[in-house]
Amino acid sequence: MNLLQAFVSEATTRQQRTAIIAANGExxxxxxxxSHSSRLAAAWRSKGIGAGDRVVLAMPLGxxxxxxxxxxxxxxxxxxxxxxxxxxxxxxxxxxxxxPKAFLSSGWFRSLHYAWPDLWPIRSISPDDEGVGPDRIDSxxxxxxxxxxxTSGSTGKPKTIVxxxxxxxxxxxxxxxLLRSEREETDLVxxxxxxxxxxGLGLTSVLPNWNLRRHDAANPQRIAEHIAKxxxxxxxxPPSICEKLAQGPSLDLRAIFTGxxxxxxxxxxxxxxKTAGADIVSVYGSTEAEPIAHQRMRDIGDADxxxxxxxxxxxxxxxxxxxDLKILNHEIIVTGHHVNKGYLDPEDDVTTKFSHDGEIxxxxxxxxxxxxxGRLWLLGRMDGRAGDLxxxxxxxxxxxxxxxxxxxxxxxEGKPVxxxxxDSRSRDLWQKQADxxxxxxxxxxxxMPLDRxxxxxxxxxxxxxxxxxx
Numbered sequence: 001m002n003l004l005q006a007f008v009s010e011a012t013t014r015q016q017r018t019a020i021i022a023a024n025g026e027x028x029x030x031x032x033x034x035s036h037s038s039r040l041a042a043a044w045r046s047k048g049i050g051a052g053d054r055v056v057l058a059m060p061l062g063x064x065x066x067x068x069x070x071x072x073x074x075x076x077x078x079x080x081x082x083x084x085x086x087x088x089x090x091x092x093x094x095x096x097x098x099x100p101k102a103f104l105s106s107g108w109f110r111s112l113h114y115a116w117p118d119l120w121p122i123r124s125i126s127p128d129d130e131g132v133g134p135d136r137i138d139s140x141x142x143x144x145x146x147x148x149x150x151t152s153g154s155t156g157k158p159k160t161i162v163x164x165x166x167x168x169x170x171x172x173x174x175x176x177x178l179l180r181s182e183r184e185e186t187d188l189v190x191x192x193x194x195x196x197x198x199x200g201l202g203l204t205s206v207l208p209n210w211n212l213r214r215h216d217a218a219n220p221q222r223i224a225e226h227i228a229k230x231x232x233x234x235x236x237x238p239p240s241i242c243e244k245l246a247q248g249p250s251l252d253l254r255a256i257f258t259g260x261x262x263x264x265x266x267x268x269x270x271x272x273x274k275t276a277g278a279d280i281v282s283v284y285g286s287t288e289a290e291p292i293a294h295q296r297m298r299d300i301g302d303a304d305x306x307x308x309x310x311x312x313x314x315x316x317x318x319x320x321x322x323x324d325l326k327i328l329n330h331e332i333i334v335t336g337h338h339v340n341k342g343y344l345d346p347e348d349d350v351t352t353k354f355s356h357d358g359e360i361x362x363x364x365x366x367x368x369x370x371x372x373x374g375r376l377w378l379l380g381r382m383d384g385r386a387g388d389l390x391x392x393x394x395x396x397x398x399x400x401x402x403x404x405x406x407x408x409x410x411x412x413e414g415k416p417v418x419x420x421x422x423d424s425r426s427r428d429l430w431q432k433q434a435d436x437x438x439x440x441x442x443x444x445x446x447x448m449p450l451d452r453x454x455x456x457x458x459x460x461x462x463x464x465x466x467x468x469x470x
Contacts, residue, residue: 001139001140001141001142001165001166001169002073002074002076002137002138002139002140002165003073003146003165003166003168003169003172004070004073004074004137005137005169006169006172006199006200006201007033007070007199007200008034008137010030010199010200010201010202011030011031011033011034011199011202012034013202014030014202015029015030015031015034016029016030016031017029017030017202017204018204019032019033019199019204019205020033020063020066020195020204020205020206020207021186021204021205021206021207021230022062022063022207023061023062023207023208023209023226026062026063028063028066028067030199030202033063033066033067033070033199034135036067036071037067037068037070037071037074038071038074038133038135039130039131039132040067040068040071040127040129040130040131041071041072041074041075041131041133041136042131042132042133042134043125043129043130043131044071044072044075044077044102044125044129044131045075045131045133046131046133047102047123047125047129048123049072049075049077049101049102049123049125050075050076050077051075051076051077051138051140051144052076052077052078052144052145053075053077053078053100053101053102054077054078054080054098054099054100054101054102054148055072055077055078055079055080055100055101055102055103055104055125056080056082056091056094056095056098056100056102056103056104056122057069057072057079057080057081057082057104057105058082058091058103058104058105058106058109058112059104059105059106059107059109059127060106060107060109061207061208061212062207064106064127065127066195066199067127068104068127069196072104073137073146073165074136074137074138075138076138076140076144078145078146078147078148078162079146079147079148080094080095080098080100080148080149081094081147081148081149081150081192082094082150083149083150083151083152083158083453084212084213084453085152085213085451085452085453086150086152086158086452087213088112090150090158091112092118093150093158094148094150095118095119095122096118097150097160097344097345098148098160098344100122101122101123102122102123102124102125103119103122103123103124103125104125104126104127105124105126106126106127106128110124110126140165141165141166142164142165142166142169143164143165143166144164144165145162145163145164146163146164146165146167146168147162147163147168148160148161148162148163148344149161149163149287150287151287151288152287152451152452152453159343159345159348159352160343160344160345160348161287161288161340161343161344162343162344163340166337167337167338167340168196170322170337170338171193171290171338172193172196172197172200173338174290174291174320174322174323174338175193175194175197175290175291176197176200176201177320177321178257178281178283178291178294179194179197179198179201179203179236179257180201181203181234183233183254184203184204185203185204185233185234185254186203186204186206186230186231186232186233186234187203187204187205187206187232187233187234187235187236188206188208188226188227188230188232188234188235188236188237189205189206189207189208189236190208190212190215190236190237190238190241191236191238191259191260193290194236194257195207206226206230206232208226209222209223209226210222210223210241213452214455215238215240215241215244215454215455215456216240216243216244216450216455218240218241218244219244220244220245220247220248220249221248221249223241223244223245223248224245224248224249224251227251227252227253228252232253233253233254233255234253234254234255234256234257235253235255235256235257236256236257236258237256237257237258238258238259238260238261238454238455238456239258239259239260239261239262239263239264239267239454239456240261240450240454240455240456241258242256242258242263242267242271243267245271245274245275246267246270246271246273246274248274249274250274250275250276251274251275251278252275253275253278254277254278254279255278255279255280255281256271256275256278256279256280256281257281257283258280258281258282258283259282259283259284259285259291260453260454260456261451261454261456261457262314262378262392262456262457263282263314264314264395264396264399265300265305265308265309265314265396265399265400266399266400268280268282268297268300272297279296279297279298280296280297280298281294281295281296281297282294282295282297282316282317284316284317284376284378286364286366287340288339288340288352288362288364289323289334289336289338289339289340289362289364290338291320292316292319292320292323292325292332292334292364292376293316293317293318293319293320293325293376294316294317294318294320295315295316295317295318295375296317299317300315308396308397308400309396309397309400310397311393311394311396311397311437312377312393312396313368313369313377313378313379313380313390313392313393313396314377314378314379314392314396315375315376315377315378316368316375316376316377316378317375317376318373318374318375318376319334319374319376322336322337322338323335323336323338323339324336324359325370325376326361327368327369327370328363330367330368330369330379330382330390331363331364331365331366331367331368331382332364332366332367332368332376332378333361333362333363333364334361334362334364335359335360335361335362339362340362341353341360341362342360351363352365365381365382365383366378366379366380366381366382367379367380367381367382367385367390367392378392379391379392379393380392380393380395380409381460384409384410384460385411386409386410386411386415386416386417386440387411387414387415387416387438388438389409389416389437389438389440391408391409393437394407394409394418394434394437394438394440395407395408395409397433397437398418398420398430398433398434401426401429401430401433402426402429403422403423403425403426404420404421404422404426404430405421405422405448406420406421406422406448406458407419407420407421408448408458408460408463409440410460410463410464410467412464412467412468415439415441416438416439416440416441417440417441417442417443417467418430418434418440418441418442418443419443419444419445419448419463419467420442420443420444420445421444421445421446421447421448422444424444427442427444430442443467445463445466445467448463449462449463449466
């Protein structure tokens, strides 16, 4: 097998359809990706890159990146994808952890091979390489490594995850269940895994025109112009970009899929006001298991909205088919064919994996509950508990209070503190509201620290450090 089989099938029948539109307007058809990746694979094969070889990829987001991914998988090579949010530190960690055979780079990343001694022994290859050879895709086993990536490190040191061809193919199938459409969609895609799924569905992916390391600094007007220029019909974006769209002009979109961080009800409502009629879907998952559950906004009932305002947590929806989900001592645990069963370093498995009834289960670190309808409600991180309170109950409720932009619950010296970013003149009102839930003390912060990856989650360790200094 090879996970490229779905892509090749679509590319063969849709050769002239646009596969990818880059931020600068450059286009690649399915035929272009087929031929370009074939020439790259031939060149790299002649340089000794083959099945099982690890290749670190350091390239800006663009068409050459995806052509390179396809070329390496043609060879059966394992792609090492550093965590972009960690910058050069993430690249150093990737090289040290995986000990790759080759370094694939373009743009300013090429200078690293000369400036950084750790890369000197590693073979250098380029997306500008050209070769001639048979248009072939090597067959590999289902458990053959395809992609090595890393967790964000927001809850500890980054963990190294190896995804096989079979694993990625199954993950793409799960994502495809969400994305499949009878229409010829053109999707604005901020998640690389969704681009890969789109390539297997014969859809067009438009790449972002903002800095992916600073989603929160994106310009909503420019994004709206990007959407209009390329006639985007759907957006696959993190909550931080949804927040930007909610601040910008009205948009003509059929659907929005968002995840990578909590999607709070106030954001859903503000986004819906700017995209009247759009099918807005919140997707819950993690690096180790993507997706886990999803919830369409149109299926949220009045009682659900009220429950979220009153501290019930954040509705994530029904678990997807193909995944088993349980609640163990408040924690969400999952298993299934597209759930990671172990990290590259077995020591990382100790706190996140366990065996039960012949299956390896992944402990997500997220607290949750299942309602009588089998829907999942998120309660926040297990280690974010403050006394008897889980974060998302009061945080989701607080975002419905007047003049609140962000809210986060933390424990300071064993006592619950509710940090709120917003108009400080409302602090007394916020404290009265908070008293209904707990003894949490309300503290106003000027700016809430956010995660490095999608800028969509609260950086709780940074917030605790900030509050202790107050």
